[in-house]
Amino acid sequence: MTAVFDLTDVTIVRSGKTLLDRVSWRAEPGEHWVIVGPNGAGKTTLLQVASANMHPTSGTAEILGERLGSVDVFELRPRIGHTSAAIAERVPADETVRNLILSAAYAVLGRWNEEYDDEDHRRAMAMLAELGIAPLADRTFGTLSEGEKKRVLLARSLMTDPEVVLLDEPAAGMDVGAREDLVESLEALASDEFGPSLVMVSHHLEEIAPGFTHALLLSGGSVVASGPIAQVLTSENLSLAFRQRLEVTHDTGRFSARRPPLRRRAN
Numbered sequence: 001m002t003a004v005f006d007l008t009d010v011t012i013v014r015s016g017k018t019l020l021d022r023v024s025w026r027a028e029p030g031e032h033w034v035i036v037g038p039n040g041a042g043k044t045t046l047l048q049v050a051s052a053n054m055h056p057t058s059g060t061a062e063i064l065g066e067r068l069g070s071v072d073v074f075e076l077r078p079r080i081g082h083t084s085a086a087i088a089e090r091v092p093a094d095e096t097v098r099n100l101i102l103s104a105a106y107a108v109l110g111r112w113n114e115e116y117d118d119e120d121h122r123r124a125m126a127m128l129a130e131l132g133i134a135p136l137a138d139r140t141f142g143t144l145s146e147g148e149k150k151r152v153l154l155a156r157s158l159m160t161d162p163e164v165v166l167l168d169e170p171a172a173g174m175d176v177g178a179r180e181d182l183v184e185s186l187e188a189l190a191s192d193e194f195g196p197s198l199v200m201v202s203h204h205l206e207e208i209a210p211g212f213t214h215a216l217l218l219s220g221g222s223v224v225a226s227g228p229i230a231q232v233l234t235s236e237n238l239s240l241a242f243r244q245r246l247e248v249t250h251d252t253g254r255f256s257a258r259r260p261p262l263r264r265r266a267n
């Protein structure tokens with residue numbers, strides 16, 4: 001079966017700095033990955049490669065069976081959904097939610113084509129309903145809360161029925177209730193056998209929905225651990241990646257991480 005991602009020894013160098021250092025990563029269809037690591041580990045850079053927005057300085061990257069460097073990225077990108085804070089910043093504040101979702105069909109930000117058909121409109125409303133934000137359809141993007149913006153962009157990333165969806169910190173700025181709503185939406189997506197593969201960058205293990213199957217732990221541009229989620233997100237691996245003692249708990253499909261209490265650390 002063709003891998004969703006097959007990266008071999010990918011190195012990215014920018015301004016003399018090595019952002020990714022011989023990263024190898026293979027994700028198969030049906031797997032859902034979380035990418036975890038400290039600030040500056042290279043997580044967003046890896047998503048830039050995975051979204052065909054950045055070419056390796058050395059090494060090879062195959063995305064959905066297409067090799068970066070020998071594929072037309074404009075044909076590849078519509079097969080990949082992507083949400084990030086950088087994309088949110090580029091949305092015009094006066095764009096309505098409905099138009100923002102509709103324009104995803106043409107991979108543009110801001111409505112430019114009036115020729116959307118009934119099926120486009122139906123699908124846009126279905127995406128909004130699926131994420132519980134149908135009442136926001138006629139609001140302008142600039143008036144939404146951070147959590148609402150994130151959910152709108154997730155709905156947008158699903159509009160083209162992509163084979164894989166990349167989520168860069170989708171819960172950043174959300175309160176605990178909005179985060180739990182997002183976790184539920186992601187759990188539903190992950191359990192849909194016809195749904196896209198999911199790859200989520202996250203700073204907080206609490207944001208990982210049940211249904212995520214694999215994890216990639218990055219630190220300083222290198223892979224610390226990669227594989228089935230429960231084998232990767234361990235106290236030992238996280239302590240190594242974050243260079244401090246951390247305790248990971250895993251219960252009913254959810255993870256959390258914290259530093260052990262002072263009393264126990266002193267013993």
Ligand SMILES: Nc1ncnc2c1ncn2[C@@H]1O[C@H](COP(=O)(O)OP(=O)(O)OP(=O)(O)O)[C@@H](O)[C@H]1O
Nearest residue numbers: 014015017019037038039040041042043044045046
């Ligand atoms: N164009 C560039 N030139 C030089 N350094 C860069 C460039 N782009 C990113 N970096 C650096 O590369 C490192 C990795 O950045 P990246 O954004 O991928 O990390 P991250 O793991 O997503 O971090 P965070 O968790 O803080 O969002 C950081 O130290 C960043 O400052």
